[in-house]
Amino acid sequence: MAASTSTGGAVAAPSAAASKCYNAECKELRPDRPRKGWRLRAGDFAELCDRCGSIYEEGKFCETFHPNASGWRCCESCGKRVHCGCIVSSHAFALLDPGGIECISCARKNFNLNTGAAWPSVIYHTPLSDRLKEHPAKGWNQLAGSGPVPWRQAPTLFNTSVTRPELQQRASTPFEVDPIKVGDRRIASLDGKRIEDYSERFMNGIIKLGAADKFENGSAGHSIEERLNQCIINPQQSASIKEEPSNSPFGLTVPYSSGNELNGHGGPHFRPAPPPTLAKHFYGSMFVENNSSGDGQTRNGRPRTDARGRNNLLPRYWPRITDQELQQISGDSNSVITPLFEKMLSASDAGKIGRLVLPKKCAEAYFPAISQPEGLPLKVQDAKGSEWVFQFRFWPNNNSRMYVLEGVTPCIQSMQLQAGDIVTFSRLEPEGKLIMGFRKASTAPPSDQDNEAAKTTNGPSVPDSELADPGSWSKVDKSGYIAKEALGIKSTAPKKRKTNVLALKSKRLRGDNEELIELKITWEEAQGLLRPPPDHQPTIVVIEGFEFEEYEDAPVLGKPTISMANGPGKFQWVQCEDCSKWRKIPFDALLPARWTCAANKWDSERSSCMSPQELTAEELEDMLNTSTSAVSKKKALKQESDSAEALEALANLAILGEGEPVPSSLSSQATTKHPRHKLGCTCIVCIQPPSGKGPKHKPTCTCNVCVTVKRRFRTLMMKREKKQTEKEAEESSSKKQQPTPQQLPEKPREDELPTQCNNSNNNDASSSAVGGSVVSSPSQKKEEKEGCSDEDPRKAKPSDSPFKGQFDLNIQPDKEEEVSPRTDPSSMMKLLQDATDKYIKQRLGPCLDQDTEEKPINGVLAKTDRNEAGDDTSTALQASQSNSAEK
DNA sequence: CGTTCGCATGGGG
């Protein structure tokens, strides 16, 4: 294993242990090349002898050297013993609110499940993977809330600091550990400092991660680490130049078939090592830029881009594959997956023409160099292990080339992909095999089933008018969960989603959207938990007489509570973090993430953990059960309704959370005009400049954008009030009110919208930032959607809509179209607008046409809800036609 | 006449 001497940590080995293993229990002399252990308080790393290093890396340090020491506890979730308290294992567990601890694996898992927040669901919870999540290369993990470091700076694809030999060496490290065990045992945690450290290192290109580097917290494992490292480090450039095979299929190896696993749903699972690959040729270089052929650049005049080109890949093509996906793809423990790029399928790509246009730079950077338009056959293995042979070729185009993969139809169909979905290209090392994965833009609601979606849907005829499918952006599944990344491999439910035929045009927007958030929380849930950031004073902004608090920082997730709003006395139950007792608090109380009895300002008698709990065990159980069932119900409802709601939620979140430091990429792309909107279009989408750009709007600003926003906000507020009133009335009479005539068929669900509204009023209305990840993505999506007059076909299910009676879209769509100078309605305004727009479009569809252009589309889309592939296509087509006609 | 092929066109960045 290569020693990582280039890292600061390695260099700064504790002098005290200069000659001895740092492990006090060990008397061994440290070898010349000590193995790096845990991170010391000073920031250095313990240097261990080989034996201890190995033990440490296997995550057995604590159990080996101080098994009887105090501090051993069991994970509340999996029961695994975890040593708590020593520096070696300090990052291996998480403290639970109710007490107890969880191993990092479970903690992360649960965190994801419960909050949908940023803990990426990665199979291997190794220190490295954790770091990776935080590290610029988050793209791999689909991390939400990416750090400030631009993804592209990550060594993942472009860094060449590590040589292939090293990689190989590492790949075959004797420390290889069974992945499953590793997954089980490995634990790690996010350590701000460490993360930073690594990020920095990565950024600096000094990524020689020595083994020690990777296992600082003592719970690391090898194979995973190795793989991850390689994935991360694996530089395309490291490969040697490959010969352009002239006629044999490019790529080798026979796919192993383990489709089942690949299609597994949900949870991370380990895929058994696939049968040995048949051909072990080393194609590491196969996709490397190759100009050696000399003619590579001729034919069409323009030289192929050189290796530098890969550094210029547009964000939209950056692979966002998760390590989990990678793992699944690679399967073989000896293989390393190197994500190359991804592309959202256009209508043309997904159509039956069978030609997938490849981004030029990607094609030139990662695929074999071709000098003839005819190109070469290219073998590609899909996520299921099936192998396909496509013709990789190009067309002379102007003075350039247009690269395409021909014959992709069967593959696309087998994966049931359609326009808007994303195909990812990765390379499996050392085989050099090209792997094609995919990600559904969204998962369709069950109701939308159409099994042949893939084949019927988009054809070249599918007009771009297809709006962006909200779902495609938000990755919302019917259950209301967002970002169910279903890399073809384990896709959570390869259901067909016809819904997104759209998104075609928006793909760019979406593509630029770096961080798709992995939100596994219903939007209402998230909404309900949003809190203003602690210690931040809001700026009060008054819009139309309504005061909004604007926060500069992202909101935080507050503590979940159980609301008891059934009876006359509405209140909610919240559990103390310290004593776990449940306390009754006002119905409208918003709690911080951490709440204890001491904070119970509503009940002085129970403002201490010493105070007995009001609820009896029985009552508590009952309450919890009720709560659970209620949640289930909600979810069930949600599932029935389409993901549009989730989107809305996101949009709302975006509104609430504006102001948060959204990744620049996001903000920049945020407001691109919808492709359908051409010059002169004055719709609300088009009149807005990209967020973050343009002058900031003052509260008193009366520009069109602001006016629109205000109007919408006002309406929203009014609606909210109305809603509340209705709700109360409803409750008292326990009679469900029918939507008023003016209410749209689809209104926000009471439990959802109201929450949002409340939040708006209280804190975020104007713009507090939502948790970074949460917001950024949603906002983008929303915007994109918006631009697209996106109609989420799925939204159609009026009856299912949880939003009933919520929103008053009493807005005058027309006005929204007002032409305006491209001022930048500051983010919040914009977000607000977007959200509103989105909502309107989605919910109202044809009823309210805020944008004449979109009107027809809305109607059409609304009709296509059921995802009939055929229908979609046709409707889409119609829409597009009408659309174009208008133009 | 429906497809496929290959190039052209043009919007958008």
Add this chain to the structure above:
DNA sequence: CCCCCATGCGAAC
């Protein structure tokens, strides 16, 4: 203004 690329479109099959 240039490049990229989604799509159009005519010719060939």
